[in-house]
Amino acid sequence: MRLTLGIWMTAVVVLAILLPMVPQPQHWYEFPVVGGLGEKARIIFFHVPTAWLSFLAFVASMVYGIKYLRKRNPDDDLKSSTAAGLGFLFCFLATVTGSIWAKFSWGSFWNWDPRETSIFVLLLIYGAYFALRSAVEVEEKRASLSAVYSIIAAVTMPFFMFVMPRVLASLHPDPIINTQGKVYMNATMLVVFLSSLAGFTGLYYWIFTIQVRIRRMESLSIHHEGELKRA
Amino acid sequence: MPARDATSIAWFRSVGAIFMKDWRSELRTRYAISALLMFVVTTISIILFSLGSESARPEVLCGMLWVVIFFSAMSGLSRTFVMEEERGTSMTLQLTARGSAVYVGKLLFNTVLVTGLDVLTVALYALLINGFVIKTFSIFLVIVLLGGLGFAAAATIIAAIIARASTKGTLYPVLSFPILLPLVLTVINGTRLASDGAFFEEAYGEFQILISYIVVVIAVSVLVFDYVWKD
Numbered sequence: 001m002r003l004t005l006g007i008w009m010t011a012v013v014v015l016a017i018l019l020p021m022v023p024q025p026q027h028w029y030e031f032p033v034v035g036g037l038g039e040k041a042r043i044i045f046f047h048v049p050t051a052w053l054s055f056l057a058f059v060a061s062m063v064y065g066i067k068y069l070r071k072r073n074p075d076d077d078l079k080s081s082t083a084a085g086l087g088f089l090f091c092f093l094a095t096v097t098g099s100i101w102a103k104f105s106w107g108s109f110w111n112w113d114p115r116e117t118s119i120f121v122l123l124l125i126y127g128a129y130f131a132l133r134s135a136v137e138v139e140e141k142r143a144s145l146s147a148v149y150s151i152i153a154a155v156t157m158p159f160f161m162f163v164m165p166r167v168l169a170s171l172h173p174d175p176i177i178n179t180q181g182k183v184y185m186n187a188t189m190l191v192v193f194l195s196s197l198a199g200f201t202g203l204y205y206w207i208f209t210i211q212v213r214i215r216r217m218e219s220l221s222i223h224h225e226g227e228l229k230r231a
Numbered sequence: 232m233p234a235r236d237a238t239s240i241a242w243f244r245s246v247g248a249i250f251m252k253d254w255r256s257e258l259r260t261r262y263a264i265s266a267l268l269m270f271v272v273t274t275i276s277i278i279l280f281s282l283g284s285e286s287a288r289p290e291v292l293c294g295m296l297w298v299v300i301f302f303s304a305m306s307g308l309s310r311t312f313v314m315e316e317e318r319g320t321s322m323t324l325q326l327t328a329r330g331s332a333v334y335v336g337k338l339l340f341n342t343v344l345v346t347g348l349d350v351l352t353v354a355l356y357a358l359l360i361n362g363f364v365i366k367t368f369s370i371f372l373v374i375v376l377l378g379g380l381g382f383a384a385a386a387t388i389i390a391a392i393i394a395r396a397s398t399k400g401t402l403y404p405v406l407s408f409p410i411l412l413p414l415v416l417t418v419i420n421g422t423r424l425a426s427d428g429a430f431f432e433e434a435y436g437e438f439q440i441l442i443s444y445i446v447v448v449i450a451v452s453v454l455v456f457d458y459v460w461k462d
Contacts, residue, residue: 069458124409131405135396145392148455152388152410155451159413162440
């Protein structure tokens with residue numbers, strides 16, 4: 001899995017950066033120019049997958065949280081917090097890549113665009129989630145409280161979709177992925193984009209399984225040490 | 232179904248009893264009331280000092296009003312659940328009342344507290360701060376009432392969560408802010424409309440968001456409350 005993933009991601013990165021962008025693509029290896037963005041449009045191959053993963057990990061964390069509340073299996077809590085940790089990482093990456101892009105497209109690193117505000121709130125929620133986890137010592141209590149918090153956060157997040165447009169107009173480009181469901185990419189660009197999305201999701205899954213295994217062993221060894229001390 | 236009627240009457244009774252219990256113990260100790268009162272006075276005077284002889288634009292003042300209300304509410308609303316943990320009475324409550332009755336009773340108490348806080352803050356704000364004018368009073372009234380209920384709804388469930396954590400005081404605003412942000416943005420927007428003298432119909436969107444927020448948060452809170460509350 002590791003080798004396939006490595007080759008896949010290398011191919012995606014190389015293609016995404018090297019393939020030329022031309023106004024009228026004639027050959028299969030050329031990307032179309034996206035209106036007003038120029039070469040800066042290449043961020044879509046890296047920024048969108050990280051943003052997608054920060055959202056996916058948030059949902060995964062909540063689903064494992066709900067599973068924990070139903071079955072009371074500590075392993076689900078472990079998965080829930082691992083997913084949240086990865087989500088925080090990807091959320092941070094999406095924020096940083098987006099912010100660098102915004103500096104060169106909009107002229108400032110941060111200007112409270114609705115998208116920037118939503119990702120900022122997602123970062124805050126992740127931060128609050130970990131602050132809560134570190135403040136509760138009893139394991140079962142920590143698991144159920146953080147699960148409940150992620151559920152409440154998840155049901156209030158969609159309100160931003162209604163609230164933000166009333167407060168500010170967005171400058172975030174959506175010529176590529178938009179509400180009308182039109183795709184302005186040519187076939188090559190779409191393939192590279194979807195491969196990048198798949199590759200990043202695979203990367204997430206790979207890190208997730210490793211992390212879960214490490215933390216299972218850690219919790220086992222802690223229990224083991226406890227038993228040794230008691231004996 | 233006589234049996235079911237009897238239990239629902241018992242449910243309403245225990246809601247009322249919990250509300251009255253909190254109300255009486257609050258009147259005896261005046262902990263939350265004095266904390267809220269002092270917080271409002273302190274923050275408004277800081278705003279007054281920082282403004283000096285300048286007068287800020289009405290839009291800024293509308294936003295600052297809700298800053299005062301948010302942080303004052305954060306200083307007092309967690310009390311309802313933290314108090315039960317500190318006095319060691321939460322076990323008794325768990326035995327005598329159903330989880331949903333406890334949540335709704337505490338929610339009623341917090342709603343009364345927030346509404347009182349709103350009235351006091353608005354009165355002081357209108358008296359002391361130059362340039363704060365409300366032209367459409369009907370919008371403002373609905374915004375303050377719905378906003379108060381929404382604040383109480385989210386603050387109550389977060390209070391139940393942090394009552395179980397070890398660092399109660401500092402964690403409360405951290406956990407509440409991302410949850411309350413859609414509400415805060417909407418009430419600020421509504422207050423601006425009221426201050427600009429918009430027609431009542433123009434604020435329907437804000438009312439819709441507030442009402443759906445309240446319904447969603449209360450419904451989810453009732454569903455998950457037992458996981459937080461029961462040991």
